[in-house]
Amino acid sequence: MFEKSKYVERRQKLMSLVKQGVILLLGNKEVSLNYPANTYSFRQDSSFLYFIGLDIPNLAALIDVEKNDVVLYGDDIDIEDVIWMGHLPSIKDLAALSGIEHVKPFAELAKDLETFSSRKIHFTPPYRNANKIYISESLKMPLAKLKENSSVELSKAIALLRSVKDADEIAHLDEIMAFGYEMHVTAMKMAQEGMHEQKIAGAIEGIALQYGARVSFPVILSKHGEILHNHHHNNILKKGDLLLCDAGFESNMGYATDNTRTIPVGGDFSQKQREIYEIVLKANNTAIAMSKPGVFYRDVHLASAKIVAEGLKALGLMKGDIENAVAQGAHALFYPHGLGHMMGLDVHDMEDIGENYVGYDETVQRSDQFGLAYLRLAKKLQPGFVLTVEPGIYFIPALIDMWKAEHKFEQFIDYDKVETYKGFGGIRLEDDILITETGCRIMGNNRIPITPEEVEETVKSACKAK
């Protein structure tokens, strides 16, 4: 964890934003896999990590905003447990690491919440069932009411603070980008004829584990990149396949990386693949070049969409007036998702408290147009924001069939030509950027190979090594 002064300072800022009431920060508990004692690997709640810093289950904190008082709740292991678990720091010692003076046994929390029942108790929408049950029982609130009873003030305050990364967070993120780099370059080198997708997916997740860490989300690695929510790794790779790899590293402090590369199996892009690839790469590079303080990320998204549409028009897949096509959302047949999202202690940063507090504000409302509606970040960029840039082009058979049957955007889409791309798959290219005072930069020391030449060379470097 960071120095304790950082957590003290973050809590002071939180209190000054929330202004009144009591803030409940519930840490996460262990989750059972197939019986109570067999648990998934522990993941602390991100806001608890941000304001308290302790990566241990079964803790909670109450922040009395008006009294400027913080209490950490948790139980020391008893002397019997020392036999099985070794000596562990006391709750008192743990609290000190976070600059907290007052500690109480966990069972006191429910009593203290009862004492505070006449005051506003702020909590964010719980996403773990154990915490849902806890809040429901201790605040006497039906489970179905927790989300609407969660605190908008607290969610907005957290979004405000966590969105702007400080120098230590940026240094840490820059450092861990090297592990994401290693994962992706490994995937490229393994993308050879006859390889099983799950071998690569397991190998790159294994890299994260070997650094005492984990992947920041389930690895997406598939020659069917056009299936966007695809977490299966069942295919054997063949020459001519395009392998889409979307994967990130999560550090033992909880910070995420998130990159996507699309790899020609065996190392050679076909002409058809390279043409589409170059469009996506141009969309990515253009979006990065545009990203700077004061720019609406929705506008960066739309600029990337225009490049996609222009590129597809040049190939005969789209037609007509491109400004108009993008304004109406015709490009979303090929590019049906948003350009990117905030990233930090969560790979989709603070998605638990709500994308509308994180990616939108009073200056920009979520669109209901297919494609644009999925944009996670639309508001003005600020220095210290860390976000992803991830345009893509996909040929999704089910979506093509649906739109074609509806004669949708026939003035902009050449469906006969599109038919000839069925089976192409999908291409996405994703980088992580930091918004600086004057513009932005790609995070980490080295950008993961991204030009067609770099990617081809990386894939082939493994063959030479054999």
Next chain:
Amino acid sequence: MFEKSKYVERRQKLMSLVKQGVILLLGNKEVSLNYPANTYSFRQDSSFLYFIGLDIPNLAALIDVEKNDVVLYGDDIDIEDVIWMGHLPSIKDLAALSGIEHVKPFAELAKDLETFSSRKIHFTPPYRNANKIYISESLKMPLAKLKENSSVELSKAIALLRSVKDADEIAHLDEIMAFGYEMHVTAMKMAQEGMHEQKIAGAIEGIALQYGARVSFPVILSKHGEILHNHHHNNILKKGDLLLCDAGFESNMGYATDNTRTIPVGGDFSQKQREIYEIVLKANNTAIAMSKPGVFYRDVHLASAKIVAEGLKALGLMKGDIENAVAQGAHALFYPHGLGHMMGLDVHDMEDIGENYVGYDETVQRSDQFGLAYLRLAKKLQPGFVLTVEPGIYFIPALIDMWKAEHKFEQFIDYDKVETYKGFGGIRLEDDILITETGCRIMGNNRIPITPEEVEETVKSACKAK
């Protein structure tokens, strides 16, 4: 999954054992990691896998015992989702794989449970919070009452059926032992001076992932093998360290392996290490030689304890009458856990429904003696049981200090001598066996290297390869 006839047959047997009422088999749901959409890798409930076979979230089955009727509840993905998830089989098609004719949308389950409210509804104790909430709400039962309201008849019937593995299960288990072998031999080869524990732990978990599978429980890999509930991997290995590795593979059908080896870092046991190692190995081999149908596993445990105590007496760590020492539990200072447990679809098989139904019966009661009380399997062995054999010797500073201060078993323990072993660590040697008609056999084609010579040779084979 297996052929559908197997699931039909298992459900018939279950119905004939439970005799009346309605059996609710709830499948597992996805679990959120740090926000709702970011989930842990899915793990289906083991009894659901055993009786239904479908490894997909958000399913449930109701078995009407008296009507001999089975209904599978689940929701087809809608046409919109096909765009994101590709074409997936319908619930009807999935049900057919399990030999089930009747399917209903998931929302119908709550209504059907209401219809059956005058009849006995059998369920096992839920261990996932989502299923606790579901049962609590649909059966109108407080969360705190679920365990006591769960069905003893159902738990006993499941224990009876799942305890005896059939030929297909045995063949599958024999096959996946090779992956556990690969994990352990990899750990041995990596156990070199200067290596970080987490590198090894991550590498062997990565092996499981590369086979499209997972580890059957969080890897225990530590030079502090004496800390039994130790899941940290923070140490750097040094020559002279003993590295304890307790790890298992879980297949994509849900079946587990579970082995432990203890490895001299760099490849050479010291004299002192080898002396303790040979005692544990003898205890392991003797226990395997004794295991056969009709023998109480408690007696096998006690025989292994006697070998441990005799060996420690020969080294001057214990003294006095060994029969008596073991009867009173003095050996538990060094060997404070049970000899083993049942294994199958869970690494601790059916621990969710209760160890007392799985490892004990009316012929044998759980002891309350320190050490023996932790024995998970005590009852008579039967052909088809799959279980672990895992004796160990540990020098646990906190436990030694506690007993010494209490002058506990001074007639059996030479505490001065024991003091000279503080810092030794711990040794455990664990194999998986199948009880046959006439005795038992170690599962898999090859026993993981276990003699001191085999282990030393395996560790050193990596050095040569460099």
